[in-house]
Amino acid sequence: MTIQHSTGALIKLQQQLEGELHYDHLLRVLYATDASVYRSLPMAVALPKHSQDIKTLIQFAHKHKIALIPRTAGTSLAGQCVGDGIVVDVSKYMHRILELNIEERWVRVQPGVIRDDLNRYLKPFGLFFGPNTSTSNRCMIGGMVGNNSSGTTSIQYGTTRDHVLELQTILSDGSEVIFHDLDQQAFAEKQNGDRLENKIYQQLANKLSNPTIQDQILKDFPKAGIHRRNTGYAVDELLHLQPFTKEGPAFNLCKLLAGSEGTLAFTTEIKLSLDPLPAPEAVVVAAHFDSIRASTDATLIAMRYYPSACELMDKIILDCTKGNLEYEKNRYTFSI
Numbered sequence: 001m002t003i004q005h006s007t008g009a010l011i012k013l014q015q016q017l018e019g020e021l022h023y024d025h026l027l028r029v030l031y032a033t034d035a036s037v038y039r040s041l042p043m044a045v046a047l048p049k050h051s052q053d054i055k056t057l058i059q060f061a062h063k064h065k066i067a068l069i070p071r072t073a074g075t076s077l078a079g080q081c082v083g084d085g086i087v088v089d090v091s092k093y094m095h096r097i098l099e100l101n102i103e104e105r106w107v108r109v110q111p112g113v114i115r116d117d118l119n120r121y122l123k124p125f126g127l128f129f130g131p132n133t134s135t136s137n138r139c140m141i142g143g144m145v146g147n148n149s150s151g152t153t154s155i156q157y158g159t160t161r162d163h164v165l166e167l168q169t170i171l172s173d174g175s176e177v178i179f180h181d182l183d184q185q186a187f188a189e190k191q192n193g194d195r196l197e198n199k200i201y202q203q204l205a206n207k208l209s210n211p212t213i214q215d216q217i218l219k220d221f222p223k224a225g226i227h228r229r230n231t232g233y234a235v236d237e238l239l240h241l242q243p244f245t246k247e248g249p250a251f252n253l254c255k256l257l258a259g260s261e262g263t264l265a266f267t268t269e270i271k272l273s274l275d276p277l278p279a280p281e282a283v284v285v286a287a288h289f290d291s292i293r294a295s296t297d298a299t300l301i302a303m304r305y306y307p308s309a310c311e312l313m314d315k316i317i318l319d320c321t322k323g324n325l326e327y328e329k330n331r332y333t334f335s336i
Helices: 003-015 025-030 051-064 115-125 140-149 186-189 196-208 211-220 237-238 293-306 313-317
Strands: 018-024 044-047 068-072 086-089 097-101 104-107 164-170 176-179 267-273
Touching: 003 018, 003 051, 025 044, 051 068, 051 086, 068 140, 068 267, 097 115, 104 115, 115 140, 140 267, 140 313, 176 237, 186 196, 196 211, 196 237, 211 237
Parallel strands: 044 086, 068 086
Antiparallel strands: 018 044, 097 104, 104 267, 164 176, 164 267
16 A cells, blocks of 8 residues: 555544654655665654554554554664554653562663663662663663664673563554563463464464474574574574473563564563662773774683673774764874
């Protein structure tokens, strides 16, 4: 369905939403790009106010066989949130911090919460959310889950996937499903029934119990030790959970949803584990190298001393500070 043939349907959809729906050329152009070099003009842009709006959008998309593209801040670098369907931007209305449990160290938020805003809220309680992308002052938790974001501190605090405890989602049939830890009995019970949720667990249990498939996944997927690896769906993560690994952690489909870029379910609420605030940094080492190879070799040495963060800034990045009012004042040379 093209925009030329869908104006009437979009007008009707617009009337059904409590949030906003825009299909004028200006808004479509503004949402045709993210932080990448890619561009795709969407059919429309939706700004839902709540879960019911998202359900309405899913029903519309299913009926007309078009794609929904979940989006928060649009900081993606590989075109993950551009497409020719309906871009669904949750950042305007779905940005509340819903619940904090200080004793158990978790927080529940809507996907439009900005990462740095969340940590400012948590700081008085001595807690914080560890993964920190370079866009942390504008990237949002929903996008971080979709991208399995990590950042410089991932060597100590892991990726976003490591912190997702629970996701409240809406599936492609409009049903609301909460994904969280399941013991082996609960995992078996989830397979009973004919709802879409039940069929998902049935298929996973059937496929991942197959020794041939298990061997193929373990052989062909990237090494598990490389924890920052967004190369498709993290099906291998599920093999490390019960019942597929007897002594493994409880089964939790959040492991698969994190890093899936919003293609498997539409997330409306996120429950995250938190860490105690770290002590102020005592030492920052800024080592200089004449090649990328030399810097990566040095990283192996640095890792022996358990740094809390590690980042590479090459000449291209440093040259971007030339002429910048904010960073020009920090440019200087020195000799020893």
